[in-house]
Ligand SMILES: NC(=O)C1=CN([C@@H]2O[C@H](COP(=O)(O)OP(=O)(O)OC[C@H]3O[C@@H](n4cnc5c(N)ncnc54)[C@H](OP(=O)(O)O)[C@@H]3O)[C@@H](O)[C@H]2O)C=CC1
């Protein structure tokens with residue numbers, strides 16, 4: 001029996017868990033959580049697109065067989081804690097698939113678990129939203145993944161391909177996964193940050209106007225920094241993003257806008273924080289991201305989540 005452990009049963013984690021449960025009902029799914037989150041998940045389950053799922057919840061210290069696949073779907077500021085909590089689920093055959101945005105989570109996971117395979121992965125085109133009624137999404141998008149060093153797909157990448165095929169999760173093997181991570185960063189630096197600043201759904205970005213212009217200004221700084229680092233992003237990638245945003249539910253929100261609306265800590269450190277730091281390293285001005293970073297640091301202070 002295939003075993004899948006999931007840490008982070010929020011918008012994106014629950015969407016993928018539900019997909020696996022529907023497509024491959026014999027899969028043993030285990031949700032890793034500590035109290036009081038574990039008790040809440042046992043009592044309330046999780047509702048995805050109106051259907052309630054009661055996945056088995058295991059605490060980190062409970063002995064378990066290593067998982068075939070671990071899906072990591074926490075926010076980046078919870079990653080260090082989550083890494084410590086999934087230790088019992090990792091074996092030499094385990095593939096760890098991080099769906100986090102940002103460009104560092106796989107490095108952090110493979111440093112902690114060198115015995116496992118940790119392909120570079122991104123979740124593209126999903127529009128999952130989590131609120132008091134549970135999680136809903138109109139499209140699960142696809143997972144794009146590949147090796148840190150481009151070449152023939154490694155054993156881990158091939159295993160992830162097989163697992164996602166079994167789970168009927170749309171996916172694609174990237175021939176240049178480091179670029180794919182940067183491409184996703186480009187999307188998030190624009191869409192997530194500006195939608196969070198404006199507390200606006202995808203609809204506002206689906207036609208020309210000041211919101212889209214601000215998004216593109218933030219993205220141009222990513223292109224400049226990426227190119228200084230040797231990553232080949234261009235204006236064409238920004239045009240492609242605008243096309244992707246056009247496919248998402250107009251009244252759904254990016255993950256960072258959901259955090260802003262709920263006054264939760266955002267992932268600004270992973271987005272503007274990365275662009276500003278690398279801009280300083282390469283001598284490139286990043287004024288738009290600098291303002292975004294300061295704005296969200298101020299919001300964090302205001303919300304008491306700094
Ligand atoms: N939403 C989206 O459409 C997309 C999101 N992403 C990325 O995916 C990642 C997750 O985003 P998203 O799903 O939106 O985030 P959510 O905030 O909706 O979900 C995160 C979940 O992680 C749980 N969690 C936090 N720490 C732990 C822990 N130590 N153990 C177990 N569970 C934990 C939280 O539980 P609790 O609520 O109890 O605190 C919450 O349910 C982010 O990096 C985001 O940028 C990527 C693509 C699309």
Ligand SMILES: CC(C)(CO)C(=O)C(=O)O
Nearest residue numbers: 124125126127191254255
């Ligand atoms: C691309 C986008 C905006 C939705 O898939 C995302 O990654 C997020 O909401 O974090």
